[in-house]
Amino acid sequence: MGMANESTITLGKADLLAFASDLFVAAGVARAMADEWAGILIWANLRGVDSHGVIRIPRYLDLLRRKTINTAPNIRVEKRAGAVSILEADRAPGVIAMARAMEEAIDRARAVHVGWCAARNITHSGAIGYFALMAAEAGMAGIVMGASSPMMAYHGARVAGVSSNPLALAVPGKKRGPLVLDMSTATVANGKVIGARDAGAEVPLGWGIDAEGRDTTDPKKITTLLALGGPKGSGLSLLIECLTSLTVGNPLVARALLEKNLADNPVQNGLAIAVDLSVFGNLDGFTEEVDRLGDAIVALPRADGVSRIFLPGERGNTVMAEREAKGIPIPKGTWNRIVAAAQGVGIEPPRR
């Protein structure tokens, strides 16, 4: 712990885990679930995905207080047939629900080689790469999708029409470890817009539009994100809504748009898919080929100004190694909000 620089404080992983877990327990969550939740949240920070880490704690505590996130959810598999399961998450913390969904998908894949678990009524699903990696750790390919309410312009529209629904894929490697891609369907995550806003910097055209639907370089004017590649990102987001929300009878986009209820809906849906790679005959050969492919890619001649080519997930691995050793930097503003939220549930922050 200590000051990394003027505007950042740094906390050790263990202290931050214990603190986050204590906060969830103080808000009514059982210790085991609180520990798991804190672990996945801080995994995101460790990997440098700070937008999906402890920065979310004040919001989560608020949703717990309002009973929107269920402190004691009755998570249950409502249907299980062949490769498919439907998991009713009962508004569980999203990461808890998605971990159960991927466990169920892996279980289905053990039975019939592919598992497709659709999870209904989850809450914020966090950094979904985590759940794709669960499959990779089980020797499987993992595919994860998340669906939430409108916050991104559908191509051609001037207002939010779809969400920046994320997609994650992971496969196991051998010596290299797994490849994991975790991408939103927006040009950039909203966190980057907020970062530019805080820094008073301009952003490239294509990141977002203003209240009039005009593309802008001023992050303060951005009200709605733009989709990755226009029709591609917005089409992909729309299809994720179909696969993830419409299958389980919990439409998020149509409800928000047609019922003129654009208010922030914290209820989401998620989809966890696992594919048993051993069914193809040679899991060892597969992971060796993933390594060989990785070796070939990182050795490609680099573009000017590029010092290293990263495989999907490698940048996060690098940050993780550093933060495991040196601690997790948290912007002071974020930390102050977390401490204030902690005081609201009677918990003292770790001494610094």
Added chain:
Amino acid sequence: MGMANESTITLGKADLLAFASDLFVAAGVARAMADEWAGILIWANLRGVDSHGVIRIPRYLDLLRRKTINTAPNIRVEKRAGAVSILEADRAPGVIAMARAMEEAIDRARAVHVGWCAARNITHSGAIGYFALMAAEAGMAGIVMGASSPMMAYHGARVAGVSSNPLALAVPGKKRGPLVLDMSTATVANGKVIGARDAGAEVPLGWGIDAEGRDTTDPKKITTLLALGGPKGSGLSLLIECLTSLTVGNPLVARALLEKNLADNPVQNGLAIAVDLSVFGNLDGFTEEVDRLGDAIVALPRADGVSRIFLPGERGNTVMAEREAKGIPIPKGTWNRIVAAAQGVGIEPPRR
């Protein structure tokens, strides 16, 4: 038939189908397969995806002549276990192999609700949206991926390291018909670069790089495509190679890069996934919700200069209606190349 303008000739669908089928038959393909191949090829033209239509015929005839595309392939399911099948395509015409792969996936999905058919040793897979739509027509969701040899820069590299591997998704609608997204993982398809080159136009930065690895607006200098959204598109392409090629032990990228054999490899792999939507309890409710979602999206307030918001696949539907009625325009240069190839196998073009 007739002249649409100075640089385009227009052919009726029936004439073009018969001509293309005759060409394949003359090259040694059985009539039933030739008809099916021509049908899928011209479906792409009908929908305006001219880059994946009859423009490919000269290349296909050349590959047939060189026995690279197998005129009488022994397409066979090598393994079938639960949700997963492996299809050995024996270098069949890609569209024939992928149609068989999706039929197999649908069959698996009828048995265990998800079907995942990996097709090895296909050739050019054409417009893969077609195969995703096959699932939608069977009341299922369809997901299709294609893997081919390097032609796109991996993010940070100055040369081709991955392919512009496409991804297609489709779901059935009710009155509106299906939604279908068919996207490459490149910023734009190579056909658009060629089009700009022919037209002497500049292209935006981000489409492709020159031989030195520099981003350029001059389409004549573009040697390698750039990935959609940098790390996102190239990561997605890499994961598609893992799911589609490494599973079936037919690596395309590593082989091309590590064996220093960057020569155009016409052998590809494909993946067809079908998900039985009725397992979720209410297929009718699902398709109604797809319609309701579509209604909500197309009614969104439009950005300046946008006259209509298109759902995924709707633009193709519009072109198809027009071309079914008025014929398919083909650039003269393309037509002349097709006619020359036809003469090579002793077939006369339809009278115009």
